Amino acid sequence: MTDVLEPRAIGRDLLRRDGGLKVRGTAVYADETPVPEGAGPPAYCRVVTSTVARGRIVDLDTTAAEALDGVQRVLTHATAEHLASTEDRELAVLQDAEVGFRGQIVAAVLADSDEIAREAAGLVEVRYAAEATNAELRAELRADRTDLYTPEKVNAGHETDTATGNMDDALALAPVTLERTYRTPMQHNNPMEPHATSALWTGTHLTLWDSTQSVHRVRDTVVQVFGLAPEQVRVVCPYVGGGFGSKGTPHANVVTAALAARALPGRLVRFALTRQEMFALAGHRTPTIQRLQLAAERDGTLRGIAIDVVEQTSKVKEFAEQTGVPTRTMYAAPNRRTTHRLAALDVPVPSWMRAPGECPGMFGPEVALDELAVELGIDPVELRIRNEPEVDPETGRPFSSRNLVACLRAGAERFGWADRDPEPGTRRVDGWWVGTGVAASVYPTIRMTKSTATVRREGDRYVGRIGAADLGTGAYTVLPQILADALGVDEARVDVLLGDTDLPEASVAGGSSGTTTWGSALVEAAREFRDEFGDDPREGDEAAADVPPNPAEQEYVMSAFGAQFAEVRVHADTGEVRVPRLYGVFACGRIVNPRTARSQLLGGMTMGLGMALHEQSLLDPRTGAVVNHDLAEYHVPANADVADLQAHWLDEDDPYVNPMGSKGVGEIGIVGTAAAVANAAWHATGVRVRDLPITLDKVL
Ligand code: MOS
Structure with missing residues (x-):
């Protein structure tokens, strides 16, 4: 058991320490890094990207680009430095003539101004020998697919397949069964700040100012890819304009910037992806196809629950996420099965996007439960409560704390659930069908194993140092709160420095x-x-000190839980879908800072609203291109989409998770949101949408 801190600074809704800088526009981001003293004039990098999804470059003519005044270099697979390691094909930039996805970097222009670089990039002529493209995740029945395989890696070290009891028997014997297929689309992270790196090679030393969720991860990757010693590389990142996972692992842009800096030693090279380039080079959320099977007694008691997931990866590199994993832990059922299969396609490499696995993986199950509730004539809140497990159904271990039922009850109360008429399509107000829906949320409480912090007395102050990242989450504010309580001093006398590999090593944000x-x-x-x-x-x-292991992790399963309640209006004539109310109630341990925590939960719910109604990357299977690759056509929620959005939490006392008693709040807000909205859309209209997003063509 962990000694829990006496909270004094913890629990206060202190203002964000970096808020003023960001609001005034004086926080310096990677692409704005001032030219360091002694460096030459800055150079600008622009890239040429492939227009085919699979094939080979057969001719690459850089003559016109190189003839342009102000162009310093044009790097291609013929001219770029050979990397020490090309094992990670996503990062093997400009190493050979192979093309593995549309939008892959095939040349990089370095010039004295951004305008010249951009013009020169347009003058590079590339001819390809294109090969047939397979870019569509289409079949839902595995028997049809010979190209599906069992992933080598499922995120965060989870088993690929699990089975308990006998799901087939449960389906054969239970009085009520349900089998449905749900789909979530390809989606793209769109942080406001694009992926950007400024890079400087001086003598034997490389400095990268990179927009990242982990400076140490970037350093270690660059060290490996370029065959350098760790002392030769420094990565600096004081501020991040959002990441949502897309900056959790370094992508090709980082290697490109480092290649560029090595080609122009002594000059600071600036390289920022365009919004359009981000749709191929910054990762994406894999689309998923989820087959759900439920077996139940007439009173709603689950006899069995199964989820079989198919998702895509890239032929360039395997990425798999734990979509089926939340189904292992959410509800009691003696018979269970979860499986994951991958289709390797000619698409860019998928990556993390806010709650990878849990977020798409809670859509199918939470809509399926709603469908079962309807079939049984049981209230969907009550159905979930009836299947609340005593211990974790997967491991048999107790939860360190689990307050899903309390969240469901508190949310139902706040939302006014008790008055709900279960019949769908019965409420119409001013030409809008009105409905309500509920879904559960979950996110594991994760402790990484590698992080070191120092504490130092400096003048009248105490300074903590750890090479962590604040990607807009509030780390700059909450870490001093925690350190102040641990030292027993006033929070105003404490600073914590982040975002530099010169600081002690820290895990990824x-x-x-x-x-x-x-x-x-x-x-x-x-x-x-x-x-x-x-x-x-x-x-x-x-x-x-290093982050200590937590022995309680061997005894307990640790997760945050929540319940989300949505009201949906669907216009009877146009099919326009709106969410006038979305309330989330969460149980996330002790809240370190209510202001920054609420902001995280609301941000997650807003992103979940986007997942429910808007977000979908449309990949043209003929070309392998995401055709809606900008913010005009890939809509993320704007102010007009967000109405009465509320995040609440319960006081949850968990002495096992960590000394603060806190659980993570960055991702749980997006989990379950889309299911709550889909369930409410069904209640409004009687139309069950099983493939996201819920667009008007699907509900009319
Ligand atoms: Mo988050 S997708 O784990 O950065």
Whole structure:
């Protein structure tokens, strides 16, 4: 059991420390990095990307581009430096003539201005020998597909397939069964700040100012790909304009920027992806096809639950996510099966997007439960409560805390669920069909194993150091709160420095693990500090500590839970779908800062609203191109889409998760949102939409 901190600064809704800088526009982002002293004039990088999805470059003519005044270099597979490691094909930029997806980098122009670089890129002529493209995730029955395979890696170390009891028997014997197929589309992360890197090679040293969720991960990757020593590479990232997972692992743009810097030593090279390029080079959420099977008693008791998932990866590199995993833990059922299969296609490499796995993976099950509730004539809130497990159904271990039922009850109360008429398509107000729906949320409480923090007395202040990232989440604000309580000093006297590989190594800002991991390391460093220097430290006194293992993880399953309630209006004539009310109630342990936590939960719910109604990357199977590759055609929720959106939480006391008693809040807000909206859309119209997004053509 972990010693839980006495909260003094923890729990206060302090303003974001970086808020003023960001609002005033003075926070410096990667592409705005000032030219360091001693460096030459900056150079600008623009890339040429492939117009075929599969094939070979047979001719690449750079003559016209190189003749342009102000062009310094044109890098191609014929001229670029050979990388030390090309094992990761996503990162093997400009290494050979092979093309593995549409939008792949085939040339990089370096010039004295961005305008010249862009013009020169347009002058590069490329001819391809194109091969047949297979870019469509289409079949839902595995028997039809010979190209599906069992993933080698499922995210976060989960088993690919699991089975308990006998699902086939459960389906044969249960009085009520349900089998449905659900689909979630390809989606793209669209942080406001694009993927950007400024790079400088001086002597034997490379410095990258990169927009990333992990400076150390970028450094380690570049070290490996270029065959350098870790001391030769520094990665700096004070601010990130959003990432949502797409900046959790370095993509081809980082390697391109480093190649460019090595080609122009002494000059700062700036390389920012365009919004359109991000749709091929920054990862995407894999589309999923989910077959759900439920077997139940007439009173709603589940006898069996199964999910079989098919998703896509790229032929260039395998990426798989744990879509079926939440089904293993959500509801009690003696018979269960989960499986994952991949189709390798001629598409860009998928990657993380807010709650990869859990987010798409809770759509099918939470809509299927709603369908079962309808079939049984049981209220969907009540159906979930009836299937609440005593312990984790997968491992048999207790939960460190689990308050899904309390979230469902509190949400139902707040939302006014009790008055709901279960009949669909019965409420019409001013030409709009009105309905309500509910779904559950879940996200695991993750602690990464590698992070180190230091604490140092400097003047009248205490300074924590850890190479972590604040990608807009509030880490700059909550980490000082945690450190202050661990030191027993006023939060106003504490700073925590982030975002530089010169700081102690930190884990990625991903998996909603940052506060748990870095907070635990800081608390441990503060303990060392107090043990060594007592309560009256002197200038320069310093202590360091690694994130300690948490033995409670062997005994307990740790997850945050939530319940989301949506009201949906569907226009009777046009089919326009609106969400006037969306309430989430979450149980996420102790809330370190209500202001930044609410912002995370609301952000996740807003993104979930986008998933429900808008977001879909349309991949043309003939060309392998995402055709709606900009923010005009790939719609993310705008102010007009968001009405009464509320995030609430329960006081949850969990002494096992970490010294703060906190669980991650970055991702759970997006989990379950789309199912709640889809269930409400059914209630409004009687039309069951099983493939996202819920567009007007599907409900009319
Ligand atoms: Mo998040 S998708 O784990 O950065």
